[in-house]
Amino acid sequence: MRKLALSDEILLNIEKPARYIGNEVNMVVKDPESVDIRYAMCFPDVYDIGMSHLGIQIIYDLLNKRDDVYCERVYSPWVDLDKIMREKNIPLFALESQDSVKDFDFIGITLQYEMCYTNILQLLDLSQVTLLSKDRGEDEPIVMGGGPCSYNPEPVADFFDIFYMGEGETEFYHLLDLYKENKKNGGTRKEFLEMAAEIPCMYVPAFYDVIYNEDCTIKEMVPNNPHAKGGVRKDIVLDFDKVEYPEKPLVPFIKVTQDRCVLEVQRGCIRECRFCQAGSVYKPLREKSLEKLKYLATTMLKTTGQEEISLSSLSTSDYSHLKELIDFLIEECKSRHINISLPSLRIDAFSLDVMSKVQDVKKSSITFAPEAGTQRMRNVINKGLTEEDILNGCEQAFKGGWNKVKLYFMLGQPTETNDDVDGIMDLCEKIAELYYETVPKEKRNGKCQITASTSFFVPKPFTPFQWAPMCTSKDFLDKARRINDKLKTLLNRKSIKYHWHESDISVLEGLLARGDRKLAKTILYVYEKGGIYDAWSEFHNEELWQEAIKETNIDVDFYVTRERKEDEIFPWDFIDTGVTKNFLLREWHNAHNETVTPNCRMKCSGCGAASFGGGICHEN
Missing domain, CATH: 3.30.750.210 (Transcription Regulator spoIIAA)
Known part of the structure; x- marks a missing residue:
């Protein structure tokens, strides 16, 4: 019988103990002694979020199709269990076998959003694995990263041994075969990393040195190992019809974000x-x-x-x-x-x-993502959506029985003016007017309900806006207040609600999205001072991040509000x-x-x- 890593006493005194016991429907069970490679697939956020992630389900299914590999899952312990594990020195464990992650061959961590970076360190620390890759010993797991944020891996490069660039279905088996070969031959950790570096989509940060110009921009990135390539090329599935896909996906015992x-x-x-x-x-x-x-x-x-x-x-x-x-x-x-x-x-x-x-018309709402309030701004961002498209869609929805509309916008995009900002509420007012003009009183399903939400624009790598400056936190809030003030002047203001995101978290996201290796010390500082779950507003500590930025000599304006020169070398250009x-x-x-x-x-x-x-x- 499988023994749980946590005692009954602990399980009874934490929130949602089912997050940590495994045994879900379609969970893969193997004998750990009968496999050659043990792979811990980690999501640096709570179980409720991670179990909703399709990528982990795909990799879990892909790796477990091999008889010689046992892929198990790990999620970030919630803050209550995190505290207990530190106090009682309980090492982080995998859900399937409940074995300690530190005894696995690989720790694979998916990077889904920048504000999970401190949770990456939480996973490694609770696993009792050395945080900095350069200090890891021969008997420690290979720490591997992937996912959308790995398209600029540099802010967290110091914590990883390998990054997999691209889609996991293509080269994972090849990498694991190389690991088995190296292990059989008694090879060292470095020798395996050199073998991995020969695969075009694998990036080994330790095999590259970053050289800076006097103005702190990057001059060049130079391989320091003969096995490292001049650059790394993502790998993708070409025949999407033949690629493996989980036919028996995991089913959680508790309600998760997308169940x-x-x-x-x-x-x-x-x-x-x-x-x-x-x-x-x-x-x-x-x-x-x-x-x-x-x-x-x-x-x-x-x-x-x-x-x-x-x-x-x-x-x-x-x-x-x-x-x-x-x-x-x-x-x-x-x-x-x-x-x-x-x-x-x-x-x-x-x-x-x-x-x-x-859908149940009475309970559902129609969602649009115009992203901008004016046609000029939608042309700038190449949204491919006209005001006529939006109004026609809303009119058809109103005639079909809907009375709720959700609209998503971004504030602070390149070239945005006050007229563009004002255009957000102008569009909301037009939609509200359209409802009352289109639907006769006797056929209305209550009053029109329009909910407008604005996020703050964060320039991301590998987009045309990677050269763009980002707004300051104050600029963002000024724009949000302008919209809120305009709402109060509208004729149909009682039919419109407005929400906006936290600006300080958006600025930090921008810092981490386009940063370089110098930011690793900042992330480490925040973690060592107790920072985790930064994606959750109730746990995000803005004062701690500002302290870390100051103590590690990071110039936020250099990374966030500065417009890049067209010939500048970016940290992700390799x-x-x-x-x-x-x-x-x-x-x-x-x-x-x-x-x-x-x-x-x-x-x-x-x-x-x-x-x-x-x-x-x-x-x-």
């Missing part, structure tokens, strides 16, 4: 939104066939017993066979009383018709995502000229992703 089956219909995006990192680094677009999706949907619903299925992609409306897939799911799910979740739809007549079939820097620079100029770039299906813009030879680029 449903997830059907990934495609990867990549045809849109050219200039603020969007995911749309850039996941190019080109690759689709699954309709038949494959039908099979996966049917199988997953049977093997999980889930009561909801969700379609996953960056822009689900762009899936070529969406209508046929939706028709199939509606028929398949109708008799089982299974809900269908349809995120990332562009609001048009087809989408509204679909939603009317799968990574080849396929999308060229010349294309991004051209789009940076197009943004300033308010020039719209067509989507990939309309016209190829020559971004460079065609070099992979697959997806929509190959079709074009």
Whole structure:
């Protein structure tokens, strides 16, 4: 019988003990003694968030298909258990076997958002693994990173042995084979890292030195090991139909953020939104066939017993066979009383018709992401959405019985003016007026409810806006207050609500998103002073971060509010995502000229992703 790592006394005195006991439906059980490699797949946030992450489910399924590998899961202990584990010196453990993570061969950590960086150190520290890679001994696990934030790994590079650039389905088996070979031959830790560095998509930070100019910008990044390459190229799945996908996904015992089956219909995006990192680094677009999706949907619903299925992609409306897939799911799910979740739809007549079939109109709302309040600003960011599109979509929704509209905007984007800021509430007022003009009193389902939310723009690597300056915290708040003040003057103000995000966290996100290796000492300082769960506003300690920035001599303005020169070398320039820097620079100029770039299906813009030879680029 499996012995739990935590005593009954501890489990009874912490919040949601089911986060730590494993044994969920479809959990993989293997004999740890019968495998050659033990891999701890870690998510640096609480179980409730991490169990909702599709990427971990994919890697978990992929690695456990090998008889010689046992992949187990680890999530950040919540603050109550974190305190107990430190007091009682309990090492971090994996959910499946409850064994200590420090005894595994690999610790793989997914980097999903910048504000989880202190939790990376929490995972390593509680695992009793040396925090800095340069100080790790021969008997310690290989610490490996991946995920969207690894497209600028430099702020956390000092804590990792390897970064995997790209999609995990391509080179993981190759890497594990090299590890087995090295282990069999009695090779050292360094020798394995040298073997890994020969794989084009693997980045070993210790094998590179960063040389700076006098102005603190980067002069060059130089390999210091003969096995290190001049650059690292991401790897992607080309045949998206044949790639492995979990047919028996894990089912949590407790309610998590997204407790449903997830059907990934495609990867990549045809849109050219200039603020969007995911749309850039996941190019080109690759689709699954309709038949494959039908099979996966049917199988997953049977093997999980889930009561909801969700379609996953960056822009689900762009899936070529969406209508046929939706028709199939509606028929398949109708008799089982299974809900269908349809995120990332562009609001048009087809989408509204679909939603009317799968949603409870009285409880649901229509969501738009105009991102900007004026057409000028939407052209700058290349949103590909006109005011006419938005108003037409809302009108059709109102006529279809909806009365709730959610609108998402970003404040502080390049070239933004006060008129652009004011345009956010102008658009909200137009939508409210449209409701009262469109729907007769006797047919209204209550009053119109419009909720506008603004996040603060953070320039990200590998986007045309990577050259852009970011606003200060005060600038952001001034813009938010301007919107809030304007709301109070509107005729339909009682039908409109407005929310905005914390500005200080956004500025820190910008610092970590475009920072270099110098920031590792800042992150380490915050962690050693007790900082974890910075993505959670109730635990984020802004004063501690400001203290750390001061003590580690970091110039926030250099990383955040400074506009980059066009020929500047960025910390992430050694990574080849396929999308060229010349294309991004051209789009940076197009943004300033308010020039719209067509989507990939309309016209190829020559971004460079065609070099992979697959997806929509190959079709074009």
